[in-house]
Every structure is written in structure tokens, then in C-alpha cells.
Amino acid sequence: MLPVEHDDPINAKILAISEDKIEGFVREPFEEIARRSGVDVDVVMARIAAMLRAGTIRRVRQTLLATNLADGALVAWKVPPDKIDNAFDWMFQRDPFSGHVVLRSTDAVTA
Known part of the structure; x- marks a missing residue:
């Protein structure tokens, strides 16, 4: 089972980028989060999905x-x-x- 706490080191890297650093339209947002955080894109997607299921994060939006x-x-x-x-x-x-x-x-x- 993947860690879902916001203060887990990998989750913290992902959240720091996705919450504050992505602005405007990004064609491949998960890849951009991966690039900036240094976390593999498959891990980024799996961790975000796990945090959504656990209620750590409420939603992922698209614009x-x-x-x-x-x-x-x-x-x-x-x-x-x-x-x-x-x-x-x-x-x-x-x-x-x-x-x-x-x-x-x-x-x-x-x-």
C-alpha cells in the first residue's frame, strides 16, 4: 500500500510542485510535476491516485x-x-x- 500522508517525503515533493508551482495551461501536467519534483511520472500518478482515494487531496482539476x-x-x-x-x-x-x-x-x- 502506498503512503498517503501529505508529509511523506515523496508525496511532499509531488504536492509542493502541484499546489504552488504549476501555473497556466500545461499540456502534460503529470509529466511536468514529475520533471520538477524528480519523481518518476508513474509514481506521481500512483501517489496522486492513492491520496485521492484516501481523502488526503480532494480533487484533481482540469482547465x-x-x-x-x-x-x-x-x-x-x-x-x-x-x-x-x-x-x-x-x-x-x-x-x-x-x-x-x-x-x-x-x-x-x-x-
């Missing part, structure tokens, strides 16, 4: 740069049913890059 998409690009997000209303409200009210937001009723709910 979609709408300014790099083609004008009129259609982007679909798969959102859990219990979070759909909040996601819709946020994108409709606060996301400056969304021209319109729709909920598709044609997708079957899967388990």
Missing part, C-alpha cells in the same frame, strides 16, 4: 481554455446527476465563455 477552441465549438461535459443543477447554474450564470448551456435529455442514465 478547459475556451479561448483556444474554435469559434462556436461545442463542448459536452458528463456530470453526475446529483451535480447537474449546480453545474448548469454555474456555467449559465458565471462562465464568460459559454454562449449557451443545454441539458440533453437524449442520453440514457448509466450505472
